[in-house]
Amino acid sequence: MADNFKAASIFAAPAFSHLVGWLLAQSLKRLQLKTSLAPVLVLTGGLAIFGLAQPVHTSGFLAPYLAAVTIGATRLQARPDVQHFFEGTAWLAQIVLFVMLGLLVTPHELPPYLPGAVMVRRC
Numbered sequence: 001m002a003d004n005f006k007a008a009s010i011f012a013a014p015a016f017s018h019l020v021g022w023l024l025a026q027s028l029k030r031l032q033l034k035t036s037l038a039p040v041l042v043l044t045g046g047l048a049i050f051g052l053a054q055p056v057h058t059s060g061f062l063a064p065y066l067a068a069v070t071i072g073a074t075r076l077q078a079r080p081d082v083q084h085f086f087e088g089t090a091w092l093a094q095i096v097l098f099v100m101l102g103l104l105v106t107p108h109e110l111p112p113y114l115p116g117a118v119m120v121r122r123c
Contacts (some may be wrong), residue, residue: 013058014066020049021070028076038078039085043069 024045028038046064053063076082 012056013053013062016053017049020045020052020063021067022074024049024067025071025074025076028071028078029074032065033078035078035081038076039082043081043085044081058077063091065074 024042028041031041033041046068049064049067050060053060056063
């Protein structure tokens with residue numbers, strides 16, 4: 001039974017993701033959204049795909065990725081706006097990531113690692 005479930009989910013994930021991605025791309029084409037609302041629809045669609053993947057027994061991480069590939073392969077009028085929004089979001093996520101990593105550093109515990117860091121830097 002478990003092998004059948006895994007085999008079914010291997011084929012269900014791309015089919016589900018492609019279908020939902022195609023539906024989202026078609027809705028972006030047909031709806032006359034303001035340029036500022038298209039990225040919101042794509043973001044909401046990605047979160048909805050993530051949430052809908054569990055009841056369909058597919059990967060919640062793979063489904064939005066494959067749907068995004070499908071949407072990205074579609075010619076959309078709002079593509080530059082969506083791309084600009086997600087580039088800004090990626091920069092913001094990187095900033096938050098490095099601030100959080102910086103908060104984890106304890107300065108008084110760094111001196112033992114200093115000689116090794118200097119040697120690596122010189123190489």
